[in-house]
Amino acid sequence: MRIVNGDHHCSGRVEVNLHEKWGTICDHDWDLRAASVVCSELGCGFAESASRGAEFGPGSGMIALRSVHCKGHESRLIHCDAFTNRNSFCTHQNDAGVKCSGTLMEPRLSVLSPHFVFSAGESVHFYCIIQPRDRISNVHLYKHGVDTPLVTQSADPTQIGVSLVLSDVETFQQGSYSCQYNIRGGFPPHPIRSPPSHPVNITVVDLLTPHHWYNTSSEAPAGSVIKGESFNITCSTPRQYPGASFQLRLVRSNGTVRQSLPAVSQCVTFTFPNAQSSNEGYYYCLYRVQLGGRTFVSRESQPLPIAIKGKAVLKVKVGI
Template sequence: MLVDGSTSITREDFGNIKLFLTEIVKNIHIDPNSVQIGLTQYSSTPKTEWDLNSYKTKTSLLMAINNIRQLWGTTKTGRALNYILHRSFKPNVGMRADSKKIAVLITDGESADDVMPPAKNLKDTGIEIYVIGMGDYVNIPELQTIASGDDKTHLFLFSNYESLYSVNNNITSSLCHSDTATDSVRLVNGTSLCSGRLEVKYSQSDNSNQIWSSVCEADFDQTDAEVVCKEIGCGPPLVLQGVFYGEVEASKWTKEFQCGGTESALLDCRRSGSVRNICSSGKVVGLTCSEPVRLVGGASRCEGILEVKLGTWRPVNALGWTMQEGAAACGELDCGSVVSMETRIDYSVRPVWEIQLSCFKSGSPLRECASLSSSQSCSVLELVCTDLLFQPIISVSSKAGVTHSLNNRSAGVFQGSSFTISCSIQPQYPGGSFQLSLNSSNTTHSYTQLAINHSAHFLFPAAEPAHIGSYICVYNVYVFFHDFSSKSHPLTLTVSDPTVFIIRLVLLLSLLLFISLIYSSLQNTRRKQMVPKRKHGAALLSPRC
């Protein structure tokens, strides 16, 4: 909420604005996992009254509205729009990657500064703007410039403040059905906008009610995933997997999708079958798309000018970047480590994204840290990353036997027995070496061997408690005048006392022998009961039931 608190608004009318905000909040479900509301008041300068994550309940938010005090001063709407772009829509103050982002401007007059560039910057970064103009002196063309979409849905004009109450429900409905993001598909409970469990909005037969429903794993394939990733503004799919039905709250399931790959939305795809209440495999679709980040103009997908997509693809301003940020960008692209980073001159002088480097260093994706630069820059970033190496494979073997977990991420050997940890990699380049690292609760060890036939075997003569810990194989090779490396997944090793195993084995064998003796005894007793009894020379059979 961006509220004009300039001198042109009377104290009484500002009170009416507060009442209007109160009614809006009363009609919306306020919750950290649902709707969050922040508020900035502005006049000559903007002031954050509270951030998106400041108030987590409706009661506390209503109290905060009641405590607002008018600023007074000149109406500088352009400055306020720029302020909320760089201050209010950020992860550190509550912005969630998977949520719609909306700005609601309430003003009564013409701005004393330029509103066009900051309004465009807000909309270019995916923020939807609604405008409420009050009184007889508003500059309608200016407000139309600020508002997103159609004037009928995003611009509301009133001659007096009292008339706000008559359309409160209409404005609330418009806000709750905003179309910044797709209205038909979403990924939920993921780590970012581009990952999570897939849900599709399902309309009942009478169209009177719509609910979000999960998609059965068997009804969805790679082509369908490509359409979804494109629809939500992310890159190509990285991981398509099933999520167990027991982990999902949704009780409705969609029909089978049959996308061709050219559709712009999942619901444009052909569908077959009927809606069902259970998935045959017990799993629904979990999807991870790549972030909308790319390198263009290079020899491979891991080389070129760094671009980010927020509505449109634009390059990144190179100012302030170091190899540390370059390495993080290569990691986000799933392109391994950074080889080189250079600044290039872009003679087209097109708009560029400004990356808030402190945000990016904290681990947030590039798209969450990007905003449109206030000035055009010809300095763009060129990266060369590497995705040269496959991931090494780590395994353990022992003549005395090895116990493995179901996912082969942990193994067990007997104390005192010899064991071997092997590192191998799919053949790509000759030579190289393997480094085996052990991280335990007490210490860290490292062992190195040259790669022979793309593998190395580390022999341990006798397993001891000191060998318990997590092992990782790191393959290192020098190619193309650069050093490259690749890590295996960790393998957790446990060492158990063989005497405990022997005792258990003896107890098990003893139990089996005891059961066998009992069984034999029962069989002998039964055979004796079956022998015929003689009486006065005649053979009589004992009666049996």
């Protein structure tokens, strides 16, 4: 289907391609319902009028459809009742046309924050700018790959845009988002959807609490390391992010000691080659990452107590 001979691409004579040939439509049953379907199918907004009597000039060639009956809610003209051989006297002076409101303008979506990376549980505030503002009913926020909107908000004609809040985001909600608006039009009145905005991508970070454990010689009592011997503490996380690091925090009686290692994998090992009393205390692991100009830190692991013990001395009693 196409619209030709109008003052712009959304108004003019309606023609359809039937058996690889373009032809016109007879206006005997042509009404606003049919015009609404045409405008919607071509992305031309809503129908302002159904043109009759070759208002946009007579066509040439065949009259492809002698009668068209639409209810107005069909998505395409071919879904209406259309007849090619209805007994009616039609000439090209009866060619039908439409005047549509025009292509709906694409909205613009933005995020009302200086960053696009969020922590799980935060709210993301989007803003959808819409034009024109009259006739708009609802504005929707869509996630790429999801058919139903995640947020719907009614429009205020006095405002240039609508706030769309995605509350308590989770990691599965990260991805690409766009907004669309519905405009009231057609006959009977039904919502017509605008084109989608350009996408906006967000990332959601959810740092899980890391686990940790230690290894030392089998001779050491449980929860202890023998002084002068080596021991390792391993930190791990089930979810890894690029550029992250593990931090090991030692809380002891005279203060706190911290050290970090890059998280090149899901596990890293801190090595202590010569255990001393200064290594005694409670060890905690946490996971840290910088993304999108923000720093995210996990909860600390449960405390891992380690005591430093001297070597056991074996005493042998010799009787006389």
